[in-house]
Amino acid sequence: MNAALQLDSVEYSYRRNTALRGVSLRLEPGEVVAVTGASGCGKSTLLHCAAGILTPGAGQVRVAGQDLAELPEDQRARLRRTQIGVVLQFGQLVPDLPLIDNVALPLLLDGHDRTDAHNSAMGWLEQVGIADDAHTVPAELSGGQTQRAAVARALVTDPAVVLADEPTGSLDSRSGQELLDVLLQAARYRGAALLLVTHDNLVAASADREVRLRDGLVQHVVAF
Numbered sequence: 001m002n003a004a005l006q007l008d009s010v011e012y013s014y015r016r017n018t019a020l021r022g023v024s025l026r027l028e029p030g031e032v033v034a035v036t037g038a039s040g041c042g043k044s045t046l047l048h049c050a051a052g053i054l055t056p057g058a059g060q061v062r063v064a065g066q067d068l069a070e071l072p073e074d075q076r077a078r079l080r081r082t083q084i085g086v087v088l089q090f091g092q093l094v095p096d097l098p099l100i101d102n103v104a105l106p107l108l109l110d111g112h113d114r115t116d117a118h119n120s121a122m123g124w125l126e127q128v129g130i131a132d133d134a135h136t137v138p139a140e141l142s143g144g145q146t147q148r149a150a151v152a153r154a155l156v157t158d159p160a161v162v163l164a165d166e167p168t169g170s171l172d173s174r175s176g177q178e179l180l181d182v183l184l185q186a187a188r189y190r191g192a193a194l195l196l197v198t199h200d201n202l203v204a205a206s207a208d209r210e211v212r213l214r215d216g217l218v219q220h221v222v223a224f
């Protein structure tokens with residue numbers, strides 16, 4: 001069976017600054033992997049390569065069996081839109097759009113009917129516990145609420161892979177734990193593979209495996 005996400009010998013350099021030196025990683029559907037390591041070791045670069053935001057200088061990234069580099073641009077964009085959900089530290093929601101529209105956006109961009117998209121968005125807002133805020137704009141909500149909406153938006157297309165870069169980093173510990181629970185439950189419930197970049201040992205311990213990077217290489221892997 002295809003891995004949900006597979007990285008083979010991925011290298012990436014920012015001009016002369018080499019951030020990844022050949023990282024390989026495989027996530028099965030439903031698996032949760034934490035990527036840890038000191039600041040600057042390459043965690044975010046790894047996540048951005050997995051998301052197709054950055055193109056590796058060498059190596060391969062496969063999502064649901066498809067090599068991102070081999071797809072024509074329009075198919076790659078569609079794969080990214082439908083099979084990869086991304087949650088960043090500060091939700092990245094559209095500020096002027098009510099939550100329901102923010103969450104429905106990936107479906108609308110993919111050509112779904114407006115009513116269906118809104119129904120799915122509402123279902124996800126319920127699942128992450130903020131259905132009452134569906135018609136509120138992000139600026140009027142707390143960081144914890146907007147991050148929940150970001151999780152809903154990342155999952156609304158039923159992606160094969162969810163990539164989260166310090167998703168709890170802007171939250172106090174209680175809101176952070178609640179958000180993590182929402183993310184873990186949602187990913188496991190749907191069978192999405194979850195790659196979680198974190199500095200936090202407690203967050204890492206909630207994963208199935210911890211992949212520790214050092215200077216752009218996998219230093220070691222811990223299975224929990």
Ligand SMILES: Nc1ncnc2c1ncn2[C@@H]1O[C@H](COP(=O)(O)OP(=O)(O)OP(=O)(O)O)[C@@H](O)[C@H]1O
Pocket residue numbers: 014017018019037038039040041042043044045046
């Ligand atoms: N846009 C950029 N231009 C040049 N160098 C960069 C850029 N982004 C990251 N780097 C460098 O690449 C290396 C890896 O950075 P990256 O952000 O992936 O690390 P990180 O482990 O996510 O760090 P942090 O935990 O601080 O977020 C670092 O040396 C960093 O300085």
